[in-house]
Amino acid sequence: GRLLQLSPPRGRPIGDDVSGGHSIIDLDLSRYDAIATRFAAEHDEATSFLKSGIATRSPVFNAMIEQIERVAIRSRAPVLLTGPTGAGKSQLARRIYELKKAQHQVSGAFIEVNCATLRGDQAMSTLFGHVKGAFTGAQSDRPGLMKAADKGVLFLDEIGELGLDEQAMCLRAIEEKRFLPMGSDRDRSSDFQLIAGTNRDLSQRVREGSFREDLFARLNLWTFRLPALRERKEDIEPNLDFELRRYAERERQNATFNKEARELYLAFAVAPDAPWHANFRDLSASITRMATLAPQGRINEVTVRDEISRLTERWCADRVEAAGPERLLTTLLGGERMQQIDLFDRAQLAAVVAVCRESRTLSAAGRMLFSVSRTAKTSGNDADRLRKYLARFQLRFEDLSDAPGDR
Known part of the structure; x- marks a missing residue:
């Protein structure tokens, strides 16, 4: 459509019988639609x-x-x-x-x-x-x-x-x-x-x-x-393919799943109890391990089952650690024995176990636990003292330490 716009005459009194100017405005709005x-x-x-x-x-x-x-x-x-x-x-x-x-x-x-x-x-x-x-x-x-x-x-x-x-x-x-x-x-x-x-x-x-x-x-x-990844499990499958492409670009070699292995891994990965604590970093590391270990770049059921065992073991350890000292002691001693130990002894034992799990050897754990009395020369063999303390609860250092070492 078009619009007729009228204007009064320039330089003449409005009351005079003189025609003013006019202009026609094109109302084509198509250019605005284009914008x-x-x-x-x-x-x-x-x-x-x-x-x-x-x-x-x-x-x-x-x-x-x-x-x-x-x-x-x-x-x-x-x-x-x-x-x-x-x-x-x-x-x-x-x-x-x-x-x-x-x-x-x-x-x-x-x-x-x-x-x-x-x-x-x-x-x-x-x-x-x-x-x-x-x-x-x-x-x-x-x-x-x-x-x-x-x-x-x-x-x-x-x-x-x-x-x-x-x-x-x-x-x-x-x-x-x-x-x-x-x-x-x-x-x-x-x-x-x-x-x-x-x-x-x-x-x-x-x-x-x-x-x-x-x-x-x-x-x-x-x-x-x-x-978190556990809140968007539907994204695991597309990111699985994404991580395989990244692996191929980074290592300059391809890796693929066979059908059965892919279905097995996805069923495990999207399960409700799969925590994926480190989210996409966990998933990326998992895919990288399988791609690296896959025979001739073909990820099969054996490779997947090995990876599932690896993840399950690590996640179980994470759950125990995240649960705190009480849960860890219950795992080590059993619920019935835990009920027979005073709260004071439980707190002390939890502190000792924490140090043992961070130490490579029994001697290193003893030095850390008894540093004050050793400096004051009031204690003898730190390792032997620690061994006897753990034996009171039927525990051994070898069962507590996270890392292997000369015990």
Whole structure:
């Protein structure tokens, strides 16, 4: 359609009988439809891009990916990825960066650092850089990872492990895009987008006083929790194929399952009692072991059964350890004998067993347990003393130690 727009005459009184001007406006909205269509296509393309690097069949996780995609395109605010270790936070952070780069929103690098590996001056120097002479061993300037992430994305994994001083400097860098390298009296600038990852409950750490409330408030604008592998068992099969492709690329040799072996492994992997404590790292390691041991690169039922036994044994040990000292003692002594031991003796025995399980030899465990009396020269043979103590409960060191050694 078209619209007729009238206007009064220019330079003449409105009351005069003089015709004004007019113009015809074309109401063809097809070009606006084309723009909207283009934006929708870009949205779909971006979603496909983000999902293409993440093998998932989970409806809940797919919905979250779509939300993350919209945030990645429309916002430069920090993004916080939470969830257990091995849930895929690092991989997702990199895909967000690749999406933003494909959309021409960033031109810099993707910089990743695990904050759990940073301590003291090393943390400051790694993140914010230093100038020559800032501390002993600082023989040259170092720009730091925040500067390296300029115009790109900085992924701080396990951000909950940062000290309070580093947290304060991170907050300023996020808000002002400026920071002060160690030993310098001049600020540096860096325009980066932050993605943070953690397996901690940061709100709890704020209450404990080990994480800054103001930094948490800045990070908590966009928070996405990645579910554990046991919460998305439908993703095990596509990730099985993904891990086989990764193995082939990394080792330059192919490995495949035969039909029966694949069905056997998947039935075990998706079972309700399969915990997958380390999530996708567990799954990746499991596939790598089978692919490496497979005869002529063909994973058969024998290989799968061996791997199932390996995982089952390890998961059982993890359950005992996670259950705490009481459960461990019950496993070692039996429920009936446990009821015959006083609470005081149980607590003492649990401490002794814990040291034994961490020690390679009976002598090493004895030295640790009786260090004070040995220093005071009031005890004799530490190993013999420990052996006699364990014998009171019909236990032997050989049954407790996690590692073999000269006993």
